[in-house]
Amino acid sequence: MKIVILAGSNxxxxxxxxLAKYAGRLIEQKGHSVTLFDLYRTPLPFYSPDDYGVEHAELIVLKQSLVEADGIVLVTPEYHGSISGVLKNALDHLGQDHFNNKPVLSVSSSGGAVGVSSLTQLQAMVRNLHGINSPEWLSIGGAQRKWFEGELDSYEIGQDIDDRINRVVASFLDLTKLVRGQSQPAASNPVQ
Ligand SMILES: Cc1cc2nc3c(=O)[nH]c(=O)nc-3n(C[C@H](O)[C@H](O)[C@H](O)COP(=O)(O)O)c2cc1C
Incomplete structure (x- = not known):
């Protein structure tokens, strides 16, 4: 399957x-292709409805990757109880053409213990984009962020957070396979 990860920090x-890269690596290890779009390295123009039809090279690449994606991961820092401005700006450039009927995993990093406010808001945006919210979500917060402050190859991931990342990613991939018709749902018990 093709998974696009949109990393929403500047x-x-x-x-x-x-965290987005860590999850991406796990997804690749499970045999899927991952395209990571990092909004710090690839800034997008401010969205304006007046610019309809004006094309931007990186935006074309992002839109095409999303059209081809089987599943999408949206990643944000928690800012003022919500998502980052750069991620919201990116989502404003996008629409149902990119999200319709696609499973979406919401992920955050917060100063507080967990960034649930940003995740709740992100899931509301996914619903409005006609994506399918993954039942699990993922947030690292407080001291857990220390595990992600080093270079990627020198992480010492705490076992708890590592277990959670693995479980949430596996559940998102299972949903994506189900929705994209690559696996069968478990047989339900016949009604007596
Ligand atoms: C403008 C701004 C607003 C923030 N608001 C919150 C907040 O509402 N709740 C919270 O727990 N942390 C808040 N933080 C802390 C960030 O969530 C925290 O530093 C997070 O790890 C940043 O993610 P990053 O490492 O990907 O940049 C805020 C930080 C900034 C810069």
Whole structure:
């Protein structure tokens, strides 16, 4: 399957982006292709409805990747109880053409213990884009972010957070396979 990860930080050493890469690596290890679109390295223009039809090279690449994606991962730092401005701006450029009937996993990094406010808001946006919210979501917060402050290959991931990332990613991939018709749902018990 093709998975697109949209990393929504505008900070060079963002823990959310490192978490995005960590999850991306896990997804690749399970045999899927991953395209990571990092909004720090690839900034998008401010969305304006007046610019309809004006094309931007990186935006074309992002839109095409999303059209071809089987599943999407949206990753954000928690800012003022919501998502980052750069991720919201990217989503404003996008629409149902890119999300319709696709499973979407929401992921955040927060200063507090967990970034649930941004995840709740992200899921509301996914619903409005006609994506399918993965039942699990993922947030690292507080001291957990320390595990993502080093370079990717030198992480010492705490066992708890590593277990959770593995479980959430596996559940998102299972849903994506089911929705994309690559596996069968478990047989339900016949009604007596
Ligand atoms: C503008 C701004 C607003 C923030 N608002 C919150 C907040 O509402 N709740 C919270 O727990 N942390 C908040 N933080 C802390 C960030 O969520 C935290 O530093 C996070 O790890 C940043 O992600 P990053 O490492 O990907 O940049 C805020 C940080 C900034 C810069």
């Amino acid at each position: 900070r060079k050493a963002a823990t959310s982006t490192k």
